[in-house]
Amino acid sequence: MDSYTRYGPALLRKARRLLRNEEDARDAVQSLFLALLQDARQPSDLPYLYRVLTHRCLNLLRDQKNRARLLERETPALRGTVRIGPDAAVLGVDTLQKLSHRVDEAVMETLVYRYLDEMGQEEIASVMSVSRKTVQNRLARAEAELHALAETELS
Amino acid sequence: MSEPREPLSWLTLERFALGELSPAELLEVEARLASSAEDRAILAQIRADQSPLPPLSCDPPRALEQAHDKRRRQAWLALGAGLCAAAALLLVVRDRNDASLGAGPNVYDGIKGAEVALRLVSDQRGPQPSSFATGERFKAEVTCPPALSGTVRLLVLQGEQLFEPLPASELACGNLVPWPGAFSLDGSEPAEVCLYWGNERTPKRSARAMTCTQLKPRD
Numbered sequence: 001m002d003s004y005t006r007y008g009p010a011l012l013r014k015a016r017r018l019l020r021n022e023e024d025a026r027d028a029v030q031s032l033f034l035a036l037l038q039d040a041r042q043p044s045d046l047p048y049l050y051r052v053l054t055h056r057c058l059n060l061l062r063d064q065k066n067r068a069r070l071l072e073r074e075t076p077a078l079r080g081t082v083r084i085g086p087d088a089a090v091l092g093v094d095t096l097q098k099l100s101h102r103v104d105e106a107v108m109e110t111l112v113y114r115y116l117d118e119m120g121q122e123e124i125a126s127v128m129s130v131s132r133k134t135v136q137n138r139l140a141r142a143e144a145e146l147h148a149l150a151e152t153e154l155s
Numbered sequence: 156m157s158e159p160r161e162p163l164s165w166l167t168l169e170r171f172a173l174g175e176l177s178p179a180e181l182l183e184v185e186a187r188l189a190s191s192a193e194d195r196a197i198l199a200q201i202r203a204d205q206s207p208l209p210p211l212s213c214d215p216p217r218a219l220e221q222a223h224d225k226r227r228r229q230a231w232l233a234l235g236a237g238l239c240a241a242a243a244l245l246l247v248v249r250d251r252n253d254a255s256l257g258a259g260p261n262v263y264d265g266i267k268g269a270e271v272a273l274r275l276v277s278d279q280r281g282p283q284p285s286s287f288a289t290g291e292r293f294k295a296e297v298t299c300p301p302a303l304s305g306t307v308r309l310l311v312l313q314g315e316q317l318f319e320p321l322p323a324s325e326l327a328c329g330n331l332v333p334w335p336g337a338f339s340l341d342g343s344e345p346a347e348v349c350l351y352w353g354n355e356r357t358p359k360r361s362a363r364a365m366t367c368t369q370l371k372p373r374d
Contacts, residue, residue, distance in 0.1 A: 008208040010169040013201070017165070027278070027292060027337050030209040034339070037211070046175065050166055065279050080200070083162040083193050119164040127166070 003044040004033045010046060011053050017080055017116050018057045020093050021073035028056050047127050050117070051109075058108050061093070062100040070097070084118055091115050095149065102145045110138040163187055163194045172201050209336050210322045271366045272298040273350050274331065286373040289341040295334035297326060297350060304328045308351045312367075314344040345371045 008029055015025035032053055036044065060066055074093045091111075100108050106128075113119045113127060121139070125132045163171075163184060170176050171184050188194050277284040278292040287293070295309055307326045311318050320338035340346050349367035 004208065004211055006173065009204060009206065010173070010201075012206060012208065013169075013204060014165065026209040030211065030336060031292060031339065033211055046170055046173070047166065063279070081193070081197065083197075113164075117165045118162050119166060120161040123164055123167070 003036075003049075007044070007046050007049055008033065011049055014050060014053060014117065015057055016078040018054070018096075018112060019060065019070065020075050020078045021070065022075070022078070023073065024060065024070065025078075028053060028060065032056055051127060054109055054112050055105070058100060058105060058112070061097050067097055079116075084115065090146070090150070095146070098149055099142070099145055102149065103142060107138045107142050107145075110135055111142040114139055114142075162191070163197070165197065168194065168198050168201055172198065271300075271303065271350065273348065273366050273368050274298070275348060275368060275370070278337070283368075284370065287340045287346065287370045288373045290339055292337045292339050293348075294337045295321070295348070296331040297328070297334060298330050298332070299326070299328035301328050303352060305352065309334060309338075310349045310351050311338075311340065311346050312349065313340070313342055313346040340370065343372050345369055 011029045011032065012025055015028045016022065019025050019028065032049070061070065070093050076092065079092075096108075099111070103111075109128065110124055113124045114121075119127070121132050121135045124135045128135070167176070167180075167184060171181070171188075176184060188198065274283060274296040276282045276294045276296060277287075278294075279288070280291075284291075284293070297307065304327050305325070306323050308319060308323045309321050311320055320340075321334060321336045324334055326332060326334075347367045347369050
């Protein structure tokens with residue numbers, strides 16, 4: 001499967017940044033391509049696969065049944081170098097899981113592109129096929145919830 | 156593309172490394188890379204990362220690229236015939252041993268006293284699930300004596316179908332040895348997940364060991 005060989009490594013790196021553990025990252029990428037094998041009509045360019053993988057990883061994070069396992073396996077070093085901040089620096093598995101229960105999936109997806117994939121607003125708008133204004137609104141929502149979450153935990 | 160003074164995104168750098176940027180994007184990225192040591196460092200990480208990919212099970216070659224390739228379909232039919240032979244073998248062995256194919260270790264002729272156990276671990280329900288839901292992922296763990304180290308196949312018997320959800324493994328037997336990769340099940344019929352020792356496309360009746368565990372559909 002050519003697209004697996006070509007894009008698999010890039011997707012594995014992305015899954016590691018998001019899930020922070022090798023095993024779940026590998027499972028997420030493997031299951032993505034197994035699903036693609038079932039439906040040959042789906043496109044297989046990297047921006048599209050980035051989106052599909054983001055959804056899969058967010059579903060995994062949101063599911064309470066995975067919470068303990070993901071926290072136990074979390075390896076912060078797999079996050080890699082953080083080039084933007086400061087919010088990006090606090091986005092560990094625990095925060096992402098909690099946040100995923102406070103905002104909708106589109107906001108979470110936008111947040112992942114911004115803080116984990118380090119995309120600019122214009123690039124996020126292009127990948128998600130929405131306006132830049134929508135991206136700004138979603139990021140503002142995500143950041144507000146992040147701060148609210150931090151305050152809740154401090155108190 | 157990212158805004159000025161923003162880092163180049165991972166996606167952009169990945170596409171750059173793959174040679175998938177348009178000429179205009181390429182010019183911009185090259186200029187940005189020339190002025191950003193951080194971006195160059197990420198690109199170097201991408202190029203240096205040689206982590207092996209997990210195996211894809213039942214890999215139909217170029218399925219995404221050539222969905223209607225007739226020759227490939229014929230190859231799949233040949234593989235299917237081999238797997239059907241394995242299904243027949245499963246039934247023969249099951250009858251001969253009059254053994255339950257439920258979870259737990261079984262003893263088979265040719266390996267007297269040797270216990271073989273297959274344990275499944277669900278990503279949603281943990282070890283030894285008794286049922287499956289569509290999309291639920293399972294890992295397999297095998298317990299077997301060192302004498303049985305060798306090529307082992309994981310087969311799933313579901314209704315009239317037999318399939319191999321993960322590639323054969325060169326197993327170094329031990330206690331709860333993890334099988335590389337994970338698989339999922341769907342459908343409305345119970346599934347029997349079985350271990351089969353040997354790498355023949357058409358398994359022989361002299362196959363030595365097999366153990367299965369059964370999962371019922373949960374949906």
